Amino acid sequence: MAKKVGAILLDTRSIQKYVFSCNKLKTNVGASYLVDGIFNDLMQNIILPKYNLKMPDISWKKSDGIQIVKDDTIEAEIVYIGGGNMLILINKFPEEDDNLKLCRDIVSSWSLEILKKAPGLKTGAAIGMMDVSEDAFKNSLDDMYVQLKQNQNTVLPQVDLPYTGLTLECDISGKTADTFDWVDKKWIAKEVKAKTEAYKYASEKVRYEYGDILNNEYDFASELEKIGCKEGESYISVIHIDGNNMGVKFSKCKDSQERKKLSLTVVKIVQNAFRELIQSIIDEYDSKAYDEALDKRDLIDDKGKKLLPIRPIIIGGDDITFVCPARVGIEYAKRFIEAVNKQDFLNDEQYKRMSKEIKEEKKDNESMKISKAMSCCGGVAIVPLKYPFFRAYQLAEHLCGSAKTKSRQDDSSLIDFAILYGEMTPSLEQLCRYQYVAPEGYLHYGPYYIKKNNDEDIDAKNSINNDEDIADKSSIKDLLSLKDKLKARVASNKIKELRDVLTRDLHAQIRFLENCESVRDIIKEESNTKDIEAKAFWQKKDKEVKTRYVDAIEIIDFTLPNKED
Numbered sequence: 285m286a287k288k289v290g291a292i293l294l295d296t297r298s299i300q301k302y303v304f305s306c307n308k309l310k311t312n313v314g315a316s317y318l319v320d321g322i323f324n325d326l327m328q329n330i331i332l333p334k335y336n337l338k339m340p341d342i343s344w345k346k347s348d349g350i351q352i353v354k355d356d357t358i359e360a361e362i363v364y365i366g367g368g369n370m371l372i373l374i375n376k377f378p379e380e381d382d383n384l385k386l387c388r389d390i391v392s393s394w395s396l397e398i399l400k401k402a403p404g405l406k407t408g409a410a411i412g413m414m415d416v417s418e419d420a421f422k423n424s425l426d427d428m429y430v431q432l433k434q435n436q437n438t439v440l441p442q443v444d445l446p447y448t449g450l451t452l453e454c455d456i457s458g459k460t461a462d463t464f465d466w467v468d469k470k471w472i473a474k475e476v477k478a479k480t481e482a483y484k485y486a487s488e489k490v491r492y493e494y495g496d497i498l499n500n501e502y503d504f505a506s507e508l509e510k511i512g513c514k515e516g517e518s519y520i521s522v523i524h525i526d527g528n529n530m531g532v533k534f535s536k537c538k539d540s541q542e543r544k545k546l547s548l549t550v551v552k553i554v555q556n557a558f559r560e561l562i563q564s565i566i567d568e569y570d571s572k573a574y575d576e577a578l579d580k581r582d583l584i585d586d587k588g589k590k591l592l593p594i595r596p597i598i599i600g601g602d603d604i605t606f607v608c609p610a611r612v613g614i615e616y617a618k619r620f621i622e623a624v625n626k627q628d629f630l631n632d633e634q635y636k637r638m639s640k641e642i643k644e645e646k647k648d649n650e651s652m653k654i655s656k657a658m659s660c661c662g663g664v665a666i667v668p669l670k671y672p673f674f675r676a677y678q679l680a681e682h683l684c685g686s687a688k689t690k691s692r693q694d695d696s697s698l699i700d701f702a703i704l705y706g707e708m709t710p711s712l713e714q715l716c717r718y719q720y721v722a723p724e725g726y727l728h729y730g731p732y733y734i735k736k737n738n739d740e741d742i743d744a745k746n747s748i749n750n751d752e753d754i755a756d757k758s759s760i761k762d763l764l765s766l767k768d769k770l771k772a773r774v775a776s777n778k779i780k781e782l783r784d785v786l787t788r789d790l791h792a793q794i795r796f797l798e799n800c801e802s803v804r805d806i807i808k809e810e811s812n813t814k815d816i817e818a819k820a821f822w823q824k825k826d827k828e829v830k831t832r833y834v835d836a837i838e839i840i841d842f843t844l845p846n847k848e849d
Contacts, residue, residue, distance in 0.1 A: 289352060290374035290383030291414035291790045293428045295839030296322065296739045297406040299368065299598075300681065306456050306476070309508050309595060309607070316598045317486035318402040321561050322394075323370040326401065331394045332360060339375060344710040345548060349394045353416050363535070363540050366547030367530070367601050371425070371540075373416065380413055387411045397692035399443060402801065404439050404459070404475035408432060421539055422750045431585035435462060444475070469565065492597060493555070497563050503589045504596070508669060510585075512593035514576040518669040519842070523611020524680035525620060525662040528691050529654055531631070536638040550602050553658050557623035559597055564619055565592055573844045578612045602660065606675065614701055617662040618760055621697050621734045655695040655737040661687035662734075664701035666842055671704065679704070679715075687731035688746060690826070698729035699760055703838055722787045725822050725829030732760040757832060758825065759809070766810060767836040767843065783837045785823065793818035 338353040339637040344362040363371040410432035445811025454461040454473035460473035539545040598605040669703035687698040
């Protein structure tokens with residue numbers, strides 16, 4: 285039997301631009317905290333109680349199904365929060381119009397509070413009637429998402445005081461300076477002030493979440509300059525990691541309860557993985573590798589606590605962003621993705637049902653495959669310390685997107701990276717065109733596999749798990765192995781020369797091999813062949829001719845030394 289109630293579907297817009305609008309780590313972290321709180325803290329704890337609506341006694345995280353369906357006395361219910369969205373149901377009045385008006389009033393109050401507490405943040409909303417009966421819920425929710433998308437394309441909220449050219453400009457954000465900062469004695473934008481003040485609460489929250497492993501001995505840096513970059517090596521890694529095919533998997537949920545459980549599972553998996561990453565950093569903090577690669581003098585705060593060479597900025601759902609010294613970026617991204625891959629996401633029933641539905645929808649032979657574990661892809665942007673943070677994030681996001689494009693069909697976990705030398709601000713497409721194109725092929729081999737999906741419907745011989753190789757050497761493990769061989773067995777001047785000849789024609793590469801026995805030996809091992817030819821530098825991958833050797837050379841200066849070195 286159909287049961288229609290008022291519904292509010294909320295989302296956040298341009299989160300990345302809001303969080304990474306400047307190069308101050310405190311404002312970035314504070315902005316992330318503000319975004320994270322607009323659903324849980326603001327809507328759930330302030331706005332909804334203001335309307336004196338009867339809500340379920342049990343938390344939405346623990347409830348079994350939609351309570352508003354079972355109990356007519358329930359006037360409002362939070363169905364789920366996750367993936368940047370929040371769904372609220374309203375059933376206070378018998379008339380649809382009255383419920384819709386109440387929904388609009390709630391969204392209006394929420395939007396006004398956001399303007400005060402998180403100035404500059406853009407949000408979106410869809411309001412309508414939803415059929416919450418078991419058979420109709422999924423289609424009804426899909427209609428709400430369609431409306432939300434339409435609103436995103438047609439409603440352009442103005443959340444900033446316009447800059448007229450006569451008003452003072454904030455030297456941090458570039459927006460109108462409309463409030464006074466009594467600490468630094470200057471005018472700044474309200475948005476910057478709100479983000480900076482939120483940093484204290486963000487730090488308290490992350491210390492609370494990971495306090496059991498930090499043990500009052502370790503903490504996170506509040507400035508990029510204090511993150512442990514080696515003197516003379518002023519490069520950082522901005523890492524963005526995102527779950528694969530999450531929209532597809534959530535769209536196949538049969539009801540709100542399954543969607544809610546999956547959303548909470550994602551949060552748990554990500555938190556566990558980041559906890560594992562932090563623990564691994566603490567375990568090796570005093571190792572020789574860290575002493576050589578990082579400036580440990582910077583990794584001590586005013587209170588004598590050891591600062592970890594990593595700073596989480598966004599840990600929300602399957603969307604993760606953190607920053608660290610350039611030398612540990614690829615390794616930390618790899619560890620995090622491996623920790624995510626180890627944890628269960630879909631149970632057997634969900635995996636079989638969703639796989640069957642996806643296969644039936646695809647009429648061609650290239651049907652999408654999904655994995656039972658939670659897979660994800662990462663982008664690592666290695667940039668100068670003073671590089672504009674938002675552009676660095678954009679590059680990391682585009683690199684992650686490049687990896688996700690390759691993962692889309694088989695749901696594998698991959699990583700891609702790029703290194704920017706100097707102050708240029710190219711897009712990923714421009715970077716590839718100007719930095720990686722050579723006469724014999726493409727100088728960047730990525731993206732690289734962290735874990736290839738080897739679920740039962742994928743040929744097991746293609747797996748690179750359990751130390752297995754794949755023919756085109758596409759795993760990050762293979763790349764790191766090649767890097768170690770070059771670093772240990774080839775003279776530094778020959779490595780530089782190899783980097784140069786790979787940008788030239790095949791003749792130059794043939795002449796180089798004639799005079800470099802150590803590289804010939806490595807080619808022999810990597811190619812599993814007795815015939816040493818310059819063509820062995822190049823392999824066909826993704827319908828292009830590429831080489832792994834430039835990537836291996838470039839990351840020599842951007843990876844940790846081996847522990848046995």
